[in-house]
């Protein structure tokens with residue numbers, strides 16, 4: 183039997199909440215960020231209106247999933263609490279993965295991401311990926327870039343930094359434009375949960391290259 187988004191309303195609420203964040207969140211005066219926010223929410227609304235297919239994937243956890251509960255608890259008292267509450271309802275359907283063929287052993291214990299909407303599902307879409315990335319306390323996510331893909335992170339829980347530029351709190355939006363190198367560090371006390379949006383050509387989103395810009399200095 184074909185299952186559509188309208189048959190799995192909790193997923194619809196997840197995207198409704200993400201759409202709200204991109205709709206109501208400030209662009210901080212940046213026209214580039216404002217146009218990214220607009221592109222993301224216009225694409226979400228086009229996809230949701232088409233009532234896309236729901237193709238369940240095999241749920242999977244990774245070692246960092248042990249921090250999921252704490253991350254959601256923190257998010258629950260933050261500015262994105264409505265999103266964190268609906269994430270509790272879909273948590274058993276999430277497929278956590280690494281993306282990279284070779285993940286440094288230390289990173290494999292501390293990081294994973296899951297896709298919620300995109301070419302791999304579970305909600306089928308082209309031109310946009312919406313997902314979550316979870317980091318354990320004290321993680322350094324090595325420098326990397328995404329060619330032809332514009333990426334934004336929205337912070338749900340935890341304190342983190344990108345390229346040592348600032349400390350971002352829940353509710354912050356960070357835009358990484360195509361080919362821009364970025365490296366993430368996470369505070370040592372709490373896990374960090376980010377929602378991300380990737381927007382780019384469908385063929386690139388179907389087969390994104392997960393590649394670090396250079397190998398971490400020390401592979402443990």
Ligand SMILES: [Fe+2]
Pocket residue numbers: 326328333358364
């Ligand atoms: Fe990235």
